[in-house]
Amino acid sequence: MVTKQVNGAYDDADLRRADSLAREIFSDVANKWALLIIEAVGERTLRFTELRNAVEGISHKMLTQNLRMLERNGLLVRTVYPTVPPRVEYSLTEPGQALRKTVDVMCDWTQRHLGHIEAARHRFDA
Amino acid sequence: MVTKQVNGAYDDADLRRADSLAREIFSDVANKWALLIIEAVGERTLRFTELRNAVEGISHKMLTQNLRMLERNGLLVRTVYPTVPPRVEYSLTEPGQALRKTVDVMCDWTQRHLGHIEAARHRFDA
DNA sequence: CAGAATCCTCTTTGATACTG
DNA sequence: CAGTATCAAAGAGGATTCTG
Numbered sequence: 278m279v280t281k282q283v284n285g286a287y288d289d290a291d292l293r294r295a296d297s298l299a300r301e302i303f304s305d306v307a308n309k310w311a312l313l314i315i316e317a318v319g320e321r322t323l324r325f326t327e328l329r330n331a332v333e334g335i336s337h338k339m340l341t342q343n344l345r346m347l348e349r350n351g352l353l354v355r356t357v358y359p360t361v362p363p364r365v366e367y368s369l370t371e372p373g374q375a376l377r378k379t380v381d382v383m384c385d386w387t388q389r390h391l392g393h394i395e396a397a398r399h400r401f402d403a
Numbered sequence: 404m405v406t407k408q409v410n411g412a413y414d415d416a417d418l419r420r421a422d423s424l425a426r427e428i429f430s431d432v433a434n435k436w437a438l439l440i441i442e443a444v445g446e447r448t449l450r451f452t453e454l455r456n457a458v459e460g461i462s463h464k465m466l467t468q469n470l471r472m473l474e475r476n477g478l479l480v481r482t483v484y485p486t487v488p489p490r491v492e493y494s495l496t497e498p499g500q501a502l503r504k505t506v507d508v509m510c511d512w513t514q515r516h517l518g519h520i521e522a523a524r525h526r527f528d529a
Numbered sequence: 530c531a532g533a534a535t536c537c538t539c540t541t542t543g544a545t546a547c548t549g
Numbered sequence: 550c551a552g553t554a555t556c557a558a559a560g561a562g563g564a565t566t567c568t569g
Contacts, residue, residue, distance in 0.1 A: 298520075298521060299513050299514065299517060300460075302513050302516075302517070303438075303439075303509075303510070303513055306509075306513070307433065307434065307438050307439075308433065308435065309430050309434065312429075312433050313433075348527065349523065349524055349527040349528070350520050351519055351523025351526075351527075372512075372516045372520070375512055375516070376509075376512055379505055379508045379509050379512060382505045382508065383429075383432075383502075384429070386498075386505060387425050387428050387429055387432070388425065389501075390428075390498045390501070391425060391428070393477055393498050394428055394476045394478075396477070397475065397476055397477025398475055398477070401477075402475070
């Protein structure tokens with residue numbers, strides 16, 4: 278936690294810690310699978326298998342790993358129902374929802390620039 | 404290019420192509436280094452070495468690779484001045500600028516949720 | 530069903546050296 | 550200065566097996 282000094286300034290060491298924490302979070306979150314999972318969950322509550330089907334091309338292992346990471350960072354919550362067979366549900370927290378909004382914008386951006394990018398690629402590859 | 408049929412519907416094959424193109428672009432762009440580079444360039448025009456210093460921790464090789472990829476996708480332009488020694492400048496295109504805006508939002512998000520995330524981590528690790 | 534653990538493969542990455 | 554090439558190390562990722 279970055280704490281303010283009585284004089285109103287931040288402690289240098291705290292600022293550096295906050296900075297490296299920010300970079301760490303950014304590295305966690307700015308990756309394909311994490312963002313696709315967040316996008317897939319959306320406002321719903323999905324089970325592991327549903328998620329596996331929703332995120333095209335993700336493997337069992339990658340899904341588990343990324344779900345743990347997102348849970349650890351408090352972006353989603355994991356609810357286990359102690360039934361047989363087990364039932365586990367995932368849903369976004371408020372910060373997760375907030376991040377999803379920016380992912381939505383990124384998806385929009387992709388769609389809007391599909392043509393431009395395809396053209397640029399052809400030019401470059403020539 | 405996705406073309407509309409005379410009946411107003413899209414060709415299935417074209418839709419599939421557009422979809423896989425979108426996934427490809429998303430995979431290119433949704434990675435740590437690409438986003439950090441886009442953020443670093445901003446509205447400025449930077450030389451290779453300036454960029455290397457601006458993006459904390461990136462290696463020579465990763466910078467080159469990602470710059471090529473971003474150029475290929477038309478997100479930035481590379482201008483070579485035929486001097487000795489060579490001078491190469493990078494700046495964002497309009498689509499690159501548009502993407503940068505969403506990266507900005509993502510950075511804001513990170514800053515705003517630093518505390519929540521750090522707390523969540525401590526809870527999880529316990 | 531969800532997931533942990535293992536093994537194995539392929540890609541990514543960094544360090545280093547070389548070129549125009 | 551900017552970029553390419555190469556090699557070794559590290560890490561990501563897939564397939565499979567086992568458990569509660």
